[in-house]
Amino acid sequence: MKSIFRVNDEELQARYQTYDKENFHAPGGKLEYLQVEITIFKGRTFETKHKLYQALSGELAKLLNISPEAILIILNEHKAENWGMRGGIPASEIDFGYSITI
Secondary structure (H helix, E strand, C coil): CHHHHCCCHHHCCCCCCCCCHHHCCCHHHCCCCEEEEEEEECCCCHHHHHHHHHHHHHHHHHHHCCCHHHEEEEEEEECHHHCEECCCEEHHHCCCCCCCCC
């Protein structure tokens, strides 16, 4: 995220949700499956998103010793005006120190 989207450390937040084997069934009966959902401000180009998909799939596959084909990445994009942050300020009025139109 930092190298492709050029965001700062403050913007990187992670929440992990795991399931016991008996409580989770992967699509198509796959034995390996990792779903990554990322919520971001709308504005990145298709090319930038494609770079992110490639980098994340490759790095996660190596790190977790799974097939890159077992990884699904979903971007949830929202207009910055739809985020209320830092005491109720619309994100569209905040200078985050990086551009989302890359």
